Amino acid sequence: xxxxRSGLVGLRKEKGIHCLFFHCIxxxxxxxGKIIRLxxxxxxxxxxxxxxxxxxxxxxxxxxIAFLDNLEAEYGDISLYCEVRWLSAGNxxxxxxGLRNEILAFLRNENIGxxxxxxxxxxxxxxxxxxxxxxxxxxxxxxxxxxxxxxNISQLYGHIEGFRKKLDGxxxxxxxxxxxxFPSCQQLKEEEEENDTKFSMFHEIIIxxxxxxxxxxxxxxxxxxxxxxxxxxxxxxxxxxxCDLQMEICDLQADPxxxxxxxxxxxxxxxxxxxxxxxxxLKFPLQMLWLFGSTYVCESAFSALKQIK
Numbered sequence: 001x002x003x004x005r006s007g008l009v010g011l012r013k014e015k016g017i018h019c020l021f022f023h024c025i026x027x028x029x030x031x032x033g034k035i036i037r038l039x040x041x042x043x044x045x046x047x048x049x050x051x052x053x054x055x056x057x058x059x060x061x062x063x064x065i066a067f068l069d070n071l072e073a074e075y076g077d078i079s080l081y082c083e084v085r086w087l088s089a090g091n092x093x094x095x096x097x098g099l100r101n102e103i104l105a106f107l108r109n110e111n112i113g114x115x116x117x118x119x120x121x122x123x124x125x126x127x128x129x130x131x132x133x134x135x136x137x138x139x140x141x142x143x144x145x146x147x148x149x150x151x152n153i154s155q156l157y158g159h160i161e162g163f164r165k166k167l168d169g170x171x172x173x174x175x176x177x178x179x180x181x182f183p184s185c186q187q188l189k190e191e192e193e194e195n196d197t198k199f200s201m202f203h204e205i206i207i208x209x210x211x212x213x214x215x216x217x218x219x220x221x222x223x224x225x226x227x228x229x230x231x232x233x234x235x236x237x238x239x240x241x242x243c244d245l246q247m248e249i250c251d252l253q254a255d256p257x258x259x260x261x262x263x264x265x266x267x268x269x270x271x272x273x274x275x276x277x278x279x280x281x282l283k284f285p286l287q288m289l290w291l292f293g294s295t296y297v298c299e300s301a302f303s304a305l306k307q308i309k
Contacts, residue, residue: 038135038205041128042089045096046081048103048116054080060110067106074098090140093133097184100126123197126188131202134182135209138166153291154227154266160217167210174203230288233269233281234262248281 053061065077078099081092096103104120107113119125145159170181177200179185189197229236229245234253241249252258252273261269270285 038128038132041125041132042093044116044119044125045093045129048107048113048119049078049080049092049096051113051116052103052106053078063110064106067109068099068102071102071105073102078103090133090136093129093136094184097129097133100129123192126192127185127197127199130184130188131182131199131205133184135205137184138163138170138181152267152289153223154231154288157220157223157227160213160220164210164213167206167213171203171206171210174206175200226284226288230270230285231266232262234258245281245284248278252278252281 051057052064068076075095075098078095079091081089100120104117107117107120142159142163146156166181173179173181177198179189179199182199185199189199225240229241229249233249236249238246238249238253258269258272261272264272266285267289270282273282273285275282
C-alpha cells in the first residue's frame with residue numbers, strides 16, 4: 001500500500017456492487033504533521049541526517065560510520081528518510097534517537113551543524129523526538145498488520161479497532177505521565193530524571209489522532225452489523241440481521257450440523273452452507289469477500305513488474 005495521503009475509507013456504489021476502498025494509514029506524518037511542534041522536530045531530524053550523509057557527503061558519511069564503530073554505538077549507521085516509503089520514517093527516527101548522543105558528539109567533532117547541536121541539547125526537542133519516535137513506531141506496527149495477502153475486510157477492521165483501543169490506553173497513560181507504552185520516552189525520562197521530564201502534554205496529540213481515526217473510518221463503521229453476521233452467524237441476534245435474511249438465519253441457527261461447525265473460521269464455515277436450503281444467505285459472504293480491504297496485493301504486483309522491467 002503506497003500513497004501520499006493518510007488512511008481513508010470510502011464506500012461507493014459502482015454498477016450495483018459496493019466497493020470498499022480502504023487505503024490504510026499510509027503516511028504517518030499525515031496524521032501528526034499538523035502538529036507543528038512534531039513536524040518541526042521531523043524536519044530537524046531529516047536535515048541533520050542529510051547533513052551527515054545526504055547528497056555528495058560520502059567522505060563525511062564514511063567518517064560517521066567509523067566514528068560510530070569506534071564508540072561501539074547501538075547502530076552502525078543511520079537511514080535516510082524517504083517520503084514515498086512510509087516505513088523509513090520509523091526506521092530513521094528510531095536510529096536517530098538511539099544515536100542522538102553520538103550524533104551530537106560527531107557534529108561537535110566535525111564543527112558543523114551548530115543549530116542542530118543546539119537542538120540536540122534542548123530537553124524539549126528531545127522530548128518531542130522521543131514521543132515522535134514511539135508514535136511512529138506504533139503506526140508502523142499497524143501498517144505492517146494491514147499489509148499482506150489473505151486478509152479479508154473483517155480482519156483488517158479488527159486491526160483498526162484494536163489500534164483505537166490502544167489509543168485510549170495511550171491517552172490515559174500519558175495524561176498521568178506514565179510512559180509504559182512509549183519506550184523511547186521512558187528511556188529519556190529515566191536519563192533526564194533531574195529535569196522532571198513531563199510527557200503528559202502529548203496526550204492531546206493522542207486525542208487528535210483518535211479523532212482522525214474516527215473521521216477517516218466512519219464509513220467503515222457502518223459495516224459493523226454485516227461484519228458481525230459474517231464472523232458469527234450462529235450467535236448473532238436475528239433482529240440484527242437484514243430482513244431478507246432473517247428466515248434463513250433462523251433455520252441455520254437451529255440446524256444441529258451447523259451448530260457443530262460454528263467455531264470454524266468464517267471462510268471455512270460459509271463454504272458448508274447449502275445453496276439449495278439457503279440461497280439468499282449464501283450470497284452474503286460472497287458480497288463480503290468481494291470487498292477489497294487494501295490495495296496491497298495490487299501494489300505488490302506493480303512492484304514486481306517494475307523489478308522485472
